[in-house]
Amino acid sequence: MMSGTDGFTLCAKIRKLVDCPILFLTAKAEENSLVNGLALGADNYLLKPFGVRELRARIAAHLRREHREHSVKMVFGRICFNLSFKQMLIDDQEIPLTKSEYEICAFLAQHRGQVFSKEQILEQVFGFDSESSDNTIITHIKNIRTKLSALSVCCFFFGRSKPQLGHVGTVPGNRPSSPESQNRIGKPFL
Secondary structure (H helix, E strand, O other), X not given: OOOOOXXXXXXXXXXXXXXXXXXXXXXXXXXXXXXXXXXXXXOEEEEOXXXXXXXXXXXXXXXHHOOOOOOOEEEEOOEEEEOOOOEEEEOOEEOOOOHHHHHHHHHHHHOOOOOEEHHHHHHHHHOOOOOOOHHHHHHHHHHHHHHHHOOOOOOOOEOOOOOOOOOOOOOOOOOOOOHHHHOEEOOOOO
């Protein structure tokens, strides 16, 4: 038995986020449980007790047949990043971002809770040998902010001591105390 949830609920949640084989290992032998598990997206249903060799054989069989198109997603409330297709979706609607805008958003989302300077974002997104300047990041952030504020999405703060809708930058509650801290792009709270 799982604490806090059941296998059916967990299976449904996993299936929405990840497209991988799901194998139920269970003591529930009723046909209704088996049918329900498979209907929710499970690929196999193995009853306890079972042998380790049987489990290994079933996993190997799934991996041999695995030809799904895989997608990796990050979900933050209404916002979803489909990393495989380089898409940012809000309420399942794709946001038309340029490649650079998407890369900046994905970088900040992947490093949620961290604060970066414009220089650090420039280096991480465009590379160490990029000929772009800090102003490139400022311009992209402005464009991202415009696109997200049109959808009433508040994701980042930027160079503000007080949080405002659609601004990207300093961490809420931290007042910039030096020129260096004013150039920090803040923790996304997606």
